[in-house]
Amino acid sequence: MVTLLQDFLRALLVDNLGLFLTLSFASFVVLVFRRRIIGGSIGSSGVDVIIESIKDEGTQTRDEVVKLFEEGKSYPDWNTAFEDLYQSINTTLKQTQTSGGEQKITLKLIAVAMTFSTNFVQARVKKILEDFPKATINIEIVLVDPDYLDDLPIERKELNWAERARLAQSAMKNFRESSLEQYRGNISIETKLYRNIPHWHGWLINDDYLFIGRTDWVLVEQKGKTVPKLTVGQNTYRYYDRTTMSGKDRISLFANWHNYYFDYGLLNGPPTGSDE
Numbered sequence: 001m002v003t004l005l006q007d008f009l010r011a012l013l014v015d016n017l018g019l020f021l022t023l024s025f026a027s028f029v030v031l032v033f034r035r036r037i038i039g040g041s042i043g044s045s046g047v048d049v050i051i052e053s054i055k056d057e058g059t060q061t062r063d064e065v066v067k068l069f070e071e072g073k074s075y076p077d078w079n080t081a082f083e084d085l086y087q088s089i090n091t092t093l094k095q096t097q098t099s100g101g102e103q104k105i106t107l108k109l110i111a112v113a114m115t116f117s118t119n120f121v122q123a124r125v126k127k128i129l130e131d132f133p134k135a136t137i138n139i140e141i142v143l144v145d146p147d148y149l150d151d152l153p154i155e156r157k158e159l160n161w162a163e164r165a166r167l168a169q170s171a172m173k174n175f176r177e178s179s180l181e182q183y184r185g186n187i188s189i190e191t192k193l194y195r196n197i198p199h200w201h202g203w204l205i206n207d208d209y210l211f212i213g214r215t216d217w218v219l220v221e222q223k224g225k226t227v228p229k230l231t232v233g234q235n236t237y238r239y240y241d242r243t244t245m246s247g248k249d250r251i252s253l254f255a256n257w258h259n260y261y262f263d264y265g266l267l268n269g270p271p272t273g274s275d276e
Contacts (some may be wrong), residue, residue, distance in 0.1 A: 078233035081145070081213070100251050112143065112165070155220055202254070216231045
């Protein structure tokens with residue numbers, strides 16, 4: 001443990017000497033941690049050693065480091081999160097391409113109405129298939145039943161959630177049909193419905209990389225009445241992978257809920273675009 005800690009601190013000093021000269025040791029470690037975890041270069045074993053080593057620096061410093069690893073990388077909304085989602089898929093395929101492994105991506109989506117994910121599939125996934133012609137991409141989508149959304153007493157003047165969900169269903173069916181011909185079976189898309197408003201939504205790559213957001217409610221006044229307004233893509237997203245225990249836990253929870261909605265949801269039916 002001592003050797004690992006010494007090697008790690010030596011690397012921190014070499015890479016960040018200017019920061020070290022201007023900050024306290026505690027502040028320096030927290031700041032560099034933030035940079036390193038965003039870059040994905042610190043694993044869970046290194047985290048445990050460093051957290052243990054700074055226990056004498058004070059509870060506040062240790063709590064800052066623990067909180068950083070618990071929360072994961074933060075994004076203000078879907079736009080910035082989806083950019084990293086796209087890059088993560090590309091990076092995964094480049095790595096398997098270099099190693100000679102199978103270029104296979106499985107994407108699992110929990111959505112309300114695919115307000116922003118529809119375009120991601122149509123534009124970004126299409127671009128990935130063009131850049132990696134040997135890749136296969138399997139997409140498993142669960143979104144809220146439009147009829148269920150129709151019955152909810154929610155604000156729909158700004159966004160008609162049910163109509164948006166129906167458009168997403170149609171768009172995925174059309175994309176699936178055109179892709180089967182254009183990419184010769186290199187992509188599969190299944191879309192299934194469930195009757196619930198999810199607390200969590202987002203994308204999971206190969207059960208390893210998770211981009212997750214939370215739904216929320218805002219009470220608005222309309223014609224003298226208070227109406228609940230659903231917010232989804234504009235809320236904060238976070239990134240998790242399997243390098244930390246908290247990341248593993250969140251990936252497991254997300255995958256379990258996706259699997260339940262996909263395999264055991266009340267409205268599970270045939271794959272979108274099938275002849276059944």
